[in-house]
Structures are given as C-alpha cells and as structure tokens.
Amino acid sequence: MTDIRVLSDEAQFRAHATVFRRAMHWGPPSDDDWKVVQPSYEPDRVLAAFDREEMIGTTQSYASSLVVPGGAVVPHAAVSRVGVRADYTRRGVLTALMREQLSSLPDPVATLRASEGRIYGRFGYGLAGRWRTVEVDAKRAVIPGEMTGRVRMLDQDTADKLLPELHEALGLSRPGQISRWPGWWARARDRKSVAENSVTVVHSGPDGDDGFLTYKVTEEKDFKHRMSIADFEWANDDAWRDLWIYVTRLDLVDQIEDDVSLDDPVTWLFEDPRVVRTKDVFDEIWLRLVDVPRMLQARTYGAAEPVVIGVRDRLLPANDGCYRVSPDGAERVEEQADLTIPVDLLGAVYLGDTTFSQLAAAKRISGTRLRDADALFAVDRKPYCGTFF
Ligand SMILES: CC(C)(COP(=O)(O)OP(=O)(O)OC[C@H]1O[C@@H](n2cnc3c(N)ncnc32)[C@H](O)[C@@H]1OP(=O)(O)O)[C@@H](O)C(=O)NCCC(=O)NCCS
Numbered sequence: 611m612t613d614i615r616v617l618s619d620e621a622q623f624r625a626h627a628t629v630f631r632r633a634m635h636w637g638p639p640s641d642d643d644w645k646v647v648q649p650s651y652e653p654d655r656v657l658a659a660f661d662r663e664e665m666i667g668t669t670q671s672y673a674s675s676l677v678v679p680g681g682a683v684v685p686h687a688a689v690s691r692v693g694v695r696a697d698y699t700r701r702g703v704l705t706a707l708m709r710e711q712l713s714s715l716p717d718p719v720a721t722l723r724a725s726e727g728r729i730y731g732r733f734g735y736g737l738a739g740r741w742r743t744v745e746v747d748a749k750r751a752v753i754p755g756e757m758t759g760r761v762r763m764l765d766q767d768t769a770d771k772l773l774p775e776l777h778e779a780l781g782l783s784r785p786g787q788i789s790r791w792p793g794w795w796a797r798a799r800d801r802k803s804v805a806e807n808s809v810t811v812v813h814s815g816p817d818g819d820d821g822f823l824t825y826k827v828t829e830e831k832d833f834k835h836r837m838s839i840a841d842f843e844w845a846n847d848d849a850w851r852d853l854w855i856y857v858t859r860l861d862l863v864d865q866i867e868d869d870v871s872l873d874d875p876v877t878w879l880f881e882d883p884r885v886v887r888t889k890d891v892f893d894e895i896w897l898r899l900v901d902v903p904r905m906l907q908a909r910t911y912g913a914a915e916p917v918v919i920g921v922r923d924r925l926l927p928a929n930d931g932c933y934r935v936s937p938d939g940a941e942r943v944e945e946q947a948d949l950t951i952p953v954d955l956l957g958a959v960y961l962g963d964t965t966f967s968q969l970a971a972a973k974r975i976s977g978t979r980l981r982d983a984d985a986l987f988a989v990d991r992k993p994y995c996g997t998f999f
Pocket of ligand 1: 633691695698700702726729732
C-alpha cells in the first residue's frame, strides 16, 4: 500500500535526493553535492511515496512564475525529481504521487522536463514547447556592422552575484519563460565551477546591463574548438545581436552550439544563412493546466468567431466542462462543445507550439470550428523557456 507524505526536514530531503538519483542511475549525493542540492528543497513542495517506512518514490516542485501568450505572468510549479525505486516500478507509485501533487499544488499551472515522452500524457501534461539546437560555423560567420553596445567579461564571483539580479531585472516577456528560484542559481553556480572554463559575459546598452551569456569552449582536436552556450538572455534586439557578434568573433572557435526557440531569427544575423544549421529539435516544456478556467482566462486570444471547447480531465475532474473562448477572453458555459480535447492536448496548444488543426489531422481530437480555434490560440512567437531544471 503506497503512502504519500509531504517531507519537511533535511534528513528526509537528502533521502529524497538519494531515491531520485538512484532512479536516474546516479549515485547518492556526496556531502559536497548535498551543499549544492539542499537549497533546492523548499518545504511544503517535496513529496515522497512510502512502503511502510521505506521511501520508494519522489517528486517535488519549485515555486516559480510562467509567461503566457499575451504577456501575463502566472504562478507556476516547476516539477522535478520524479523517480520511483527500480524494485517498485509499474505498480502505480508514480500515479499516486502525481495524483497527490496535482491535487495539492497552489499554482494554476505546472511544467516539467520529461526523461521519456510516454510518461506524462496520462497525468495531463502535454508537449507545449520545443527547442532547436543550432550549430554556427564560426569561421564562416559574418555579421555585418559593429556592436551598438559593450560586452564585458566577468570573473566567476562577480557573475555569481550579478546574474540572479540581472536575470530578474531583464524581466519575463517570452511566452514559456519562467522565473528562477534561489536553488536554481545554486545548481547553475555548481555546474559552472565544475566546468572551470565556463565564462560569463554581460552586455550593456544605453540604459545599462541588458543581456548576458554563459559559455564554455572545448578543444576537440588540433586547435579545433567548439563553444557551447549554456545560458543566454537578453532584454532587446541590440543586446541579442551584440552578444552573437561577440561569440562569432572569438579567436580559435570553430563551431558554436546553442539551444534556441523554433522561430529564433539567428539565421538572419549572418551574410550567409548556411552558416547556421539545425542539428536537433527536442521537447522542452511539458505543461499541465492545473486550474483550466483560470489559465484560459490568463492568456489573450486572436481575432476569430468564438468557439466552445469541451475539456476532459480524468485526474482533476473540476476542470471537466465547456469553455467559450473568444477574442475577449474565456468563460465556463453550459453549451454544446464545438470540439472536445483532453487536458494534456489543451496544454500542448496553450502556448502555441501546436494547433487544434494539427491535432485533428493526427486524429488526436475531433470536432468542428478548428480554424477558428487555431486563430484564437495563434501566437506571434513560439514558446521557449530557456531555463533547464
Ligand atoms: C518513470 C517512472 C517515475 C514511472 O514510475 P512508476 O511508478 O513505474 O509508474 P506507474 O506504475 O504509476 O505507471 C503509470 C502508467 O504509466 C506507464 N509508464 C510509467 N513509466 C513509463 C515509461 N517510462 N514508459 C512508458 N510507460 C510508462 C505504466 O506502464 C503505467 O501504465 P498503465 O496505467 O497503463 O499500466 C519510473 O519508471 C522511474 O523512476 N523511471 C526512471 C527515472 C525517470 O525517468 N524519471 C522521470 C524523470 S522526468
């Protein structure tokens, strides 16, 4: 019989980290690891499954905020450390954890990163945003013109102090973007100190610091170097372009790799568009609408005739029902639905990564008025988070 408990003290948190890490085939946290990981345990947000007194499964969430289409910022749970001990899998332990977590979250929406694509749909999470890994041929990359601002390199201590403040000051604007919590920065600092040649540069424009980039350069062979960009945020186009000018003009770098949104305009920076190659497209954001009425009201809609959407949610039946969506907003109604969609797929269209018509073509949803629904949920920017957790 699985018993789900909320954990509250440090010894339990460390046991939680150990169970999760074992599920991922990693060893338990060392004392040094634990110093880094411990700040990411927030009381009230850590759940574990027990068989009598043995911990057999884990999940937790971090309190954060998420930008939705139209620019509103809503409270958001960043769900992480999902794992079940290998000798207890496929007996419903994760199902019990997810059920408890979703019914107790204070936030109207949750997102996570999935280790496998088949795990989370059944719990109402939909694939809501993907990233594109691009490789830039730095030796052939020419960005015409000069920088408009200044790029300066920081030492590690200054970067550690400045980046959390700067990230907050840059603000949240991109749908899919999330705020970062103190434990996130502790992990980022640790990753940087492990990669001892990690470098942070900050861009300043006329109004002060307005962008930053963290990267690492690795020598592959015979002075051939590859740069990996680990973190890149900017407040305006000038900062974005200047930071690309900086990385493409660095000596000794042959290839630059970065994860960007599906519609990132990086290709158009260069005289020769072929210097940018898409190496991969991978899922980034899995999104769960926890409070469907609130989340439908939180975003804005495009111009189209109103559509009545029937939502089905097996795990959180309070969301079940029909919602009339129009350019003025969304409200719950007692009307016949034009189309019906399970909550995981509503999560998939919510930020604009996919459309109702695409889901209907794939026989994942059925109904009428698909074009109007597409136009209502249309976005002018593809979602991209840019914060891994
Ligand atoms: C993924 C994991 C947490 C699932 O835990 P679990 O307790 O076995 O899950 P449940 O028994 O509650 O499974 C619920 C359903 O999901 C299915 N399922 C669970 N994990 C699955 C997977 N990896 N692939 C396909 N189906 C899966 C089960 O078959 C079951 O289906 P059913 O209801 O039709 O029988 C566990 O396998 C694990 O810890 N894996 C390694 C770590 C990991 O990948 N964690 C996720 C990090 S994002």
